[in-house]
Amino acid sequence: MALFAEEHSIPMTHILSFQLNGAPVQALVKPSDSLLDVLREKLDVTSPKRGCDSGDCGACTVLLEGKAVRACLTCALTVENKQVVTVEGLSQDGKLQPLQEAFMAHGGSQCGYCTSGMLISATALLAKSPHPQRQDIAQEMSGNLCRCGCYEEITQAILDTARKGE
Amino acid sequence: MKKTGVGMCLVLHPTGRKGGGDPSQAIIQLKPDGSLFLKVGAVDLGQGALTMLRQVAAEAMDVDIATVYASNRSDDLAPLSAGSAASRVTLVDPHAVMEAAKDLRAKIAAFAAHRLEIDVENVELADGKAFAKDNPHHHMTFADIGMIANLGEGVILVGTGAWQPAPVQGHDPETGYLDQESVISFGCCVAEVAVDTDTGEVEVTKLVQVWEVGKAINPLMVKQQINGGLQIGMGFALRENLFPHYPDPAHGIESLADYSMPTFMDYPPELIHGIEEVPHPMGVKGAKGFSEGSATAPGPAIISAIHDAVGVWIHEVPATPEVVLRALDAKEHGGATDYWSHQDRSAWLA
Numbered sequence: 001m002a003l004f005a006e007e008h009s010i011p012m013t014h015i016l017s018f019q020l021n022g023a024p025v026q027a028l029v030k031p032s033d034s035l036l037d038v039l040r041e042k043l044d045v046t047s048p049k050r051g052c053d054s055g056d057c058g059a060c061t062v063l064l065e066g067k068a069v070r071a072c073l074t075c076a077l078t079v080e081n082k083q084v085v086t087v088e089g090l091s092q093d094g095k096l097q098p099l100q101e102a103f104m105a106h107g108g109s110q111c112g113y114c115t116s117g118m119l120i121s122a123t124a125l126l127a128k129s130p131h132p133q134r135q136d137i138a139q140e141m142s143g144n145l146c147r148c149g150c151y152e153e154i155t156q157a158i159l160d161t162a163r164k165g166e
Numbered sequence: 167m168k169k170t171g172v173g174m175c176l177v178l179h180p181t182g183r184k185g186g187g188d189p190s191q192a193i194i195q196l197k198p199d200g201s202l203f204l205k206v207g208a209v210d211l212g213q214g215a216l217t218m219l220r221q222v223a224a225e226a227m228d229v230d231i232a233t234v235y236a237s238n239r240s241d242d243l244a245p246l247s248a249g250s251a252a253s254r255v256t257l258v259d260p261h262a263v264m265e266a267a268k269d270l271r272a273k274i275a276a277f278a279a280h281r282l283e284i285d286v287e288n289v290e291l292a293d294g295k296a297f298a299k300d301n302p303h304h305h306m307t308f309a310d311i312g313m314i315a316n317l318g319e320g321v322i323l324v325g326t327g328a329w330q331p332a333p334v335q336g337h338d339p340e341t342g343y344l345d346q347e348s349v350i351s352f353g354c355c356v357a358e359v360a361v362d363t364d365t366g367e368v369e370v371t372k373l374v375q376v377w378e379v380g381k382a383i384n385p386l387m388v389k390q391q392i393n394g395g396l397q398i399g400m401g402f403a404l405r406e407n408l409f410p411h412y413p414d415p416a417h418g419i420e421s422l423a424d425y426s427m428p429t430f431m432d433y434p435p436e437l438i439h440g441i442e443e444v445p446h447p448m449g450v451k452g453a454k455g456f457s458e459g460s461a462t463a464p465g466p467a468i469i470s471a472i473h474d475a476v477g478v479w480i481h482e483v484p485a486t487p488e489v490v491l492r493a494l495d496a497k498e499h500g501g502a503t504d505y506w507s508h509q510d511r512s513a514w515l516a
Contacts, residue, residue: 052423054421055423056421107389110212110390137430138431142429143429145422145429147397148212148390149397149428150390151397151428151433153390155430155433
């Protein structure tokens with residue numbers, strides 16, 4: 001059976017344009033592609049990790065218009081003309097952000113698989129509430145899993161960044 | 167009603183393998199820019215094996231760690247190591263790196279002696295330089311040596327090292343004496359829990375874990391391993407279960423969404439780690455492994471804290487709310503202070 005789209009000559013691909021880390025990008029995408037597919041497979045941006053591909057682990061978290069979203073659950077076509085930021089876009093002029101420095105100082109990373117998602121979620125958290133309490137951090141970050149168990153170190157890094165930002 | 171309790175667990179964790187056949191090898195090469203390329207076989211799953219071995223190499227060669235690159239890529243290309251198991255890497259692999267560094271130092275000294283036109287006994291290596299002992303100004307940097315050796319004279323300066331602990335012999339039939347099977351690390355974990363007797367939920371409110379590691383080559387990574395072991399141990403004690411609704415296998419775990427590993431929300435609000443150092447004669451600088459032990463300690467500490475709180479020994483993990491409630495129920499109705507859920511399960515299956 002032919003697909004509905006084929007039968008009606010509806011194009012199966014679309015040239016998607018959006019801003020990635022401040023620069024305009026384009027990619028040929030299918031309607032079924034997720035933002036994660038586009039970032040990893042089409043644009044070679046591999047910092048968002050495909051941990052579970054079902055929104056459970058948080059390793060693919062990116063900023064979409066400043067909000068932390070799961071790239072694996074975001075339909076690529078919905079980011080048309082929007083701003084997407086991955087961990088590559090956090091540093092400015094080759095200088096790490098205070099949050100990234102704090103992750104290093106406190107040891108907020110072991111194998112590193114969850115780290116880019118953690119950094120993005122923590123960036124969104126600090127943008128929303130610059131002075132979070134321990135409990136806020138636990139709540140906001142609970143969607144990001146870390147099997148090495150760096151939760152304590154990451155919590156300390158976020159608290160430290162918030163303290164220094166005052 | 168919430169009841170609180172405290173429990174403790176002591177761990178003797180054997181590290182390293184002494185049954186024989188536990189090789190470690192390392193290769194260090196001086197590159198044209200004076201940096202060092204360290205090749206090892208130790209697998210790094212994120213626990214920091216490469217960082218630790220780079221530290222050992224940098225100190226043995228007396229250079230800045232930023233100039234030491236390390237690789238363990240591919241079993242086909244890397245030197246041998248018996249692997250990241252038995253908490254053995256920190257205990258065994260640094261010996262191979264030390265041997266390789268000793269070998270490379272001798273080769274650099276010989277090369278420098280030839281270029282500086284002095285006796286090799288008169289060459290000293292320190293701070294990334296080779297110089298004459300009697301005239302420190304007469305020197306070459308590792309960058310000079312790397313450049314001239316690799317590109318000028320066309321030679322390669324490589325140090326190799328291998329090390330293997332002597333296998334333990336069988337016990338003495340006369341006296342029954344047996345060598346200590348392996349090096350032991352000592353750990354202690356104290357957990358404070360709050361058990362909700364209405365819902366069966368167990369909350370870990372405070373956790374202290376202290377490990378005696380011989381020598382912490384990288385204290386930050388030791389801390390990470392202690393606190394990371396907590397996450398694994400806490401999941402083991404309270405949450406992680408492939409068949410949470412046994413006996414029906416249809417309720418088995420199918421995705422990460424169903425698998426209940428601890429998150430930020432489950433971490434104890436008060437978490438304290440401690441590192442003790444009593445150098446062990448077998449380790450480089452007295453260091454020994456411990457990491458896997460840090461995952462075993464929280465489980466028994468949490469289970470005994472539950473006993474302290476509600477007076478029931480739970481003889482299975484994970485102690486999920488269901489298990490805790492059934493245990494409390496069994497105690498209330500039969501006075502039982504020990505609980506195995508398969509007693510119940512056999513009743514369901516009957």
